[in-house]
Amino acid sequence: MIQSRREFVVEALATGIAMGEQKDNLQIATTLKIVQVGDAVLRSKARQLSVEEVRSKGIQQLIEWMRHTMYDAPGVGLAAPQVGLPLQLAVIEDKDEYMRDVPVESLKEREREPVPFHVIVNPRITKHGGHTVTFFEGCLSVNGFVALVPRSRQVTVECLDHRGEPQIIHASGWHARILQHEIGHLRGELYIDRMISRSFCTVEAFTRNWKAKTINEVQKALDIKG
Numbered sequence: 001m002i003q004s005r006r007e008f009v010v011e012a013l014a015t016g017i018a019m020g021e022q023k024d025n026l027q028i029a030t031t032l033k034i035v036q037v038g039d040a041v042l043r044s045k046a047r048q049l050s051v052e053e054v055r056s057k058g059i060q061q062l063i064e065w066m067r068h069t070m071y072d073a074p075g076v077g078l079a080a081p082q083v084g085l086p087l088q089l090a091v092i093e094d095k096d097e098y099m100r101d102v103p104v105e106s107l108k109e110r111e112r113e114p115v116p117f118h119v120i121v122n123p124r125i126t127k128h129g130g131h132t133v134t135f136f137e138g139c140l141s142v143n144g145f146v147a148l149v150p151r152s153r154q155v156t157v158e159c160l161d162h163r164g165e166p167q168i169i170h171a172s173g174w175h176a177r178i179l180q181h182e183i184g185h186l187r188g189e190l191y192i193d194r195m196i197s198r199s200f201c202t203v204e205a206f207t208r209n210w211k212a213k214t215i216n217e218v219q220k221a222l223d224i225k226g
């Protein structure tokens, strides 16, 4: 599937050039290959980017490609190591349309609300707040599986944005979870390092057995201490 998309990109590029357009003016969305668990890059410690690097054409292009790759998956976050690059860069967005199939109670329980597109570069969690909350979580690099993962309900993150400007993000609920998940990737961590392993299951089993249940019910059924 990815290959055919790449072929399309090559074809579109060729067509554009044939039409005499400048390559730079072509708005072509490239989908990058998302590496899977077992690939060493997911366990490497990503390196920081300088402000100049963030503003460079190469990184700006990478951000656009990662954004498109995240939409295509679809996912709510994507870190550079997931596309094979050990750089401290991740893109995040949680869209209204992703929540349409999620029951209102579930959105409430997770404190999940739309999060506009944003980029985090060289992020550091400077504060963990609130109590620990446990929910099912998946990862585009552990394709087809989910598990219960305890995380802080609130975090403060210091980072650079897509322009290389310093930012301080105060996040709670699902956004805080996404940030912790993506920042984990930049340290060479995966959610499976933190998961309650008894809850690890396929997405199919999750949909069949757990999706409609509360976390308390799941924990009880799986004999997990809440």
Ligand SMILES: [Zn+2]
Pocket: 138, 139, 140, 141, 181, 185
């Ligand atoms: Zn992930």
